[in-house]
Amino acid sequence: MSSNDEYSDNEYYDEEDEDVYDMEDDGSASEMELDGTADYDPSRPSRKLYEVDYDTLTQEDVGRLMIADVENISGIFGVDPDIASLMLRWADWNKEKLIEKYMDNANAVSVAAGISPPEKAPEGRSQSSSSRQNALGPRRSSARRGAQDSVKSGKTKLMERISPPIEDAKFVCPICFDDTQTETLALPCEHKFCKSCWDAYITSKVRTEAESRIACMGEGCSLIAPDQFVRSALEDSETWERFQELLVRHFVSEMPNLKYCPYPSCTHTVSCPSATKSSLATTVPIVNCGASTTHSFCFGCNVDSDHRPVICAVAKMWLQKCRDDSETANWIKSNTKECSKCQSTIEKNGGCNHMTCKKCKYEFCWVCMGPWSEHGTSWYNCNRYDEKASVDARDAQSKSRASLERYLHYYNRWANHEQSKKLSVELYAKTEKKMEEMQVTSELSWIEVQFMKKAVDEVIKCRTTLMWTYGMAYYLERGNEKELFEDNQRDLERAVEDLSELIESPFDPEVIKTLRQKVTDKTVYVQKRNEIVLEDTAKGFQEGRWIWNVPVAGLD
Amino acid sequence: MDARLRRVNKEIADCKNDKQSNISIELVDSSPFHLIGAFDGPEGTPYEGGHFQVDISIPDSYPFQPVKMKFITKVYHPNISSASGAICLDILKDAWSPVLTLKSTLISLQSLLCSPEPRDPQDAEVAKHYMTSKSSFEETARYWTQIYAGGPGKEDMGKACDEGLRDEVVMAGLDRAHVDQFEALGFERSKVIDVLRRMNYRGANVAQINDDRVVEELLKS
Numbered sequence A: 001m002s003s004n005d006e007y008s009d010n011e012y013y014d015e016e017d018e019d020v021y022d023m024e025d026d027g028s029a030s031e032m033e034l035d036g037t038a039d040y041d042p043s044r045p046s047r048k049l050y051e052v053d054y055d056t057l058t059q060e061d062v063g064r065l066m067i068a069d070v071e072n073i074s075g076i077f078g079v080d081p082d083i084a085s086l087m088l089r090w091a092d093w094n095k096e097k098l099i100e101k102y103m104d105n106a107n108a109v110s111v112a113a114g115i116s117p118p119e120k121a122p123e124g125r126s127q128s129s130s131s132r133q134n135a136l137g138p139r140r141s142s143a144r145r146g147a148q149d150s151v152k153s154g155k156t157k158l159m160e161r162i163s164p165p166i167e168d169a170k171f172v173c174p175i176c177f178d179d180t181q182t183e184t185l186a187l188p189c190e191h192k193f194c195k196s197c198w199d200a201y202i203t204s205k206v207r208t209e210a211e212s213r214i215a216c217m218g219e220g221c222s223l224i225a226p227d228q229f230v231r232s233a234l235e236d237s238e239t240w241e242r243f244q245e246l247l248v249r250h251f252v253s254e255m256p257n258l259k260y261c262p263y264p265s266c267t268h269t270v271s272c273p274s275a276t277k278s279s280l281a282t283t284v285p286i287v288n289c290g291a292s293t294t295h296s297f298c299f300g301c302n303v304d305s306d307h308r309p310v311i312c313a314v315a316k317m318w319l320q321k322c323r324d325d326s327e328t329a330n331w332i333k334s335n336t337k338e339c340s341k342c343q344s345t346i347e348k349n350g351g352c353n354h355m356t357c358k359k360c361k362y363e364f365c366w367v368c369m370g371p372w373s374e375h376g377t378s379w380y381n382c383n384r385y386d387e388k389a390s391v392d393a394r395d396a397q398s399k400s401r402a403s404l405e406r407y408l409h410y411y412n413r414w415a416n417h418e419q420s421k422k423l424s425v426e427l428y429a430k431t432e433k434k435m436e437e438m439q440v441t442s443e444l445s446w447i448e449v450q451f452m453k454k455a456v457d458e459v460i461k462c463r464t465t466l467m468w469t470y471g472m473a474y475y476l477e478r479g480n481e482k483e484l485f486e487d488n489q490r491d492l493e494r495a496v497e498d499l500s501e502l503i504e505s506p507f508d509p510e511v512i513k514t515l516r517q518k519v520t521d522k523t524v525y526v527q528k529r530n531e532i533v534l535e536d537t538a539k540g541f542q543e544g545r546w547i548w549n550v551p552v553a554g555l556d
Numbered sequence B: 001m002d003a004r005l006r007r008v009n010k011e012i013a014d015c016k017n018d019k020q021s022n023i024s025i026e027l028v029d030s031s032p033f034h035l036i037g038a039f040d041g042p043e044g045t046p047y048e049g050g051h052f053q054v055d056i057s058i059p060d061s062y063p064f065q066p067v068k069m070k071f072i073t074k075v076y077h078p079n080i081s082s083a084s085g086a087i088c089l090d091i092l093k094d095a096w097s098p099v100l101t102l103k104s105t106l107i108s109l110q111s112l113l114c115s116p117e118p119r120d121p122q123d124a125e126v127a128k129h130y131m132t133s134k135s136s137f138e139e140t141a142r143y144w145t146q147i148y149a150g151g152p153g154k155e156d157m158g159k160a161c162d163e164g165l166r167d168e169v170v171m172a173g174l175d176r177a178h179v180d181q182f183e184a185l186g187f188e189r190s191k192v193i194d195v196l197r198r199m200n201y202r203g204a205n206v207a208q209i210n211d212d213r214v215v216e217e218l219l220k221s
Helices: A016-023 A026-031 A035-040 A059-077 A081-090 A095-104 A106-112 A129-145 A195-208 A227-233 A237-254 A312-335 A388-422 A424-441 A446-475 A480-504 A509-543 B003-017 B102-114 B124-132 B134-148 B163-171 B176-183 B189-198 B211-220
Strands: A055-057 A160-162 A184-186 A258-260 A269-271 A286-288 A296-298 A336-338 A345-347 A354-356 A363-365 B024-027 B034-040 B051-057 B068-071
Touching: A055 A059, A059 A081, A059 A095, A059 A237, A059 A269, A081 A095, A081 A106, A081 A227, A095 A106, A184 A195, A184 A227, A195 A227, A195 A237, A195 B003, A227 A237, A237 A258, A312 A336, A312 A388, A312 A446, A336 A388, A388 A424, A388 A446, A424 A446, A424 A480, A424 A509, A446 A480, A446 A509, A480 A509, B003 B024, B003 B102, B024 B102, B034 B102, B051 B102, B068 B102, B124 B134, B134 B163, B163 B189, B176 B189, B176 B211, B189 B211
Parallel strands: none
Antiparallel strands: A055 A269, A160 A184, A258 A269, A286 A296, A336 A345, A354 A363, B024 B034, B034 B051, B051 B068
16 A cells, blocks of 8 residues: 555554545545654664654644545545535544434534534435435535535525625624724524624634634524634634644544643644554653654653553553552551451550550550560560560561561662652752863863763663662562562662762763773663663563553553 | 624513513623512412512523523522522523523513422422421421521410520421431431431431431440
8 A cells, every 4th residue: 555654644544544545536546645753753673662653744644544534435425525524523633423413314423513503404414315415415515615505504504704895784783882893704503793703703713712612602502613714714823723723732632542742832743653542551752752852752651751660551551559658658557556356557646655545445454565564563564565565566566567568678778769860960060060160170072071961861762761670579479470570670770870870970080981981881880780771671561571460450 | 783682671671661570680790691580479379478589691692592590598409509599490401492481481480480390400408398298398498488588477386485495397398306316316406407307307217217317326436
């Protein structure tokens, strides 16, 4: 069909869609190929196992995809492209659904999509589907001829433009009550308003409500203004551009293989057809919109911009747990003990060490956790810390605390890396200063001191990986696989900490050369270790090596 | 002249000239963008005889964005907040159309009084009251009309004894016997009214609510 470099639209849709294309002449299919996108696809020479294939699209690229769909539908139904576009928007850009509904009842679709007023709908109900098709014929042609006054004017005209009004010279706009307005516009429903009111109305819809569905201003009228109408009503080209952006956003939000870049005021789109729901169980589709290197995000979720190596479902679970439990767990750990008999959690909020469990009435000593009876007469004073019964009681307690401890172990490390990552801005500033200093005190040039910045980049990147490895390890079932995972994690962590220390330590101008060598070497090493962690985890997902200790949503 | 100003001025003038609809719009101060609208309660409803005032503020993007309205007069109605006067009506939100006017919107408010929509309530407690016992709801609505909207007093309203206290009970749409019953247990009367009102202790609901639960709520509050 088309070569690999070309953006093949057919990948978007199911097999059934192919039939649709067959019905069409090939003309529209070739228009679908996007020249621009070919440049964006350098067919990544050696894609790493933990990376996904994706394309970045600009707003214009997406616009071309939309036009392709619109022209496709317009050709099949034999309607004006603006009408086809309205229908597609109504059908949430689902072509199959639209074709099915349209073949079933074209009038109903046209009413529901806000193209023709409902009172004109019953017409043609009793007709067979073929004659209905015919009935649509003239609509298309008259719409194209525009001004020509055909018999079916009300229904067929895309828009009516009386400028200046001839019959009713004293037109008073029912909205602004201005009788000096000479230009009026109306949709096929013939609710006529002056052009400046339309302009203000559409501007208000687009600007303040971010709405691309512009309904007629008439009360209870559900006709939708087609693009051409919107364009002719708007004076301001900025609003028109914003309107088009809203249309693109709507289109992108309806396409499962497209995602709008979540970064503020970015208008790029990423196409990642491989990131299907089932693939999210084994891959982490981190993509970049192409507008800036910092515009990276996960195609599968909005948990975090990069949660590699752990998959979306587990990352989400972990974050949720941290949000719910970490503070509570910390508090429980530092403020309570468990009754050594019934394991109820007890907070001691005053009084002496002689505790009586509210639940099981067990009497024990808060200090040694042993039974109170052994304290004999030494009231309110514990000197029996090493007594066997006390040791046993404390053992039991520590066991019940183990799961809490386990969680906190992972959480604290996670939080630690997160904290360090958050301080990255400062680290960058500090490094910047150091780099300037280096240039002054040694003979190194600006280019030559860039190794420091590179090292900081790498450290921050690896801290993100490390963060999420703790989230992942918490949910991994114990076993050899987990041990290997944690070995890799440990190696990376050690390397990162070493490098981190190296770049943060004060430097001696005397040994700047050796420092540079050391940092550069370490950076490369850290990079390697990071790659190993990502690569091996990704491989593990593909081989189904990772066993979770809890059920994960989306996996069997 | 600015289109918004021209339009509002014309709307105010139109309303002044229209003697039939009995809708009035007055300026609050010199600005034509902050107004008070008023109309009479529709006949055949508990609001009959009342005179209702509505605070109108006209946003900058009027008429392309809906006008902001809320009741100044307290109204007992499922779609109107009994506390703030906020109104739940589609044309004041997404069903707004620029061709609607202040007058037509006020007429819509008037007809909202005729046809409450308790399934889409603004005031959930009032809506509950409406759903459980319509006659008791109407009595309260009528009572509110009487004391807040200047509606006609009704002679037969009294099993009257203590005027001040009866007011509160009737206003909450509760049965005096029920309030007395729990007050006799040693709770403050105002607290009893508050709790019973919140629990919707009215009509058929009374049989379903255990006395113990009421006491529990009373102890909690």
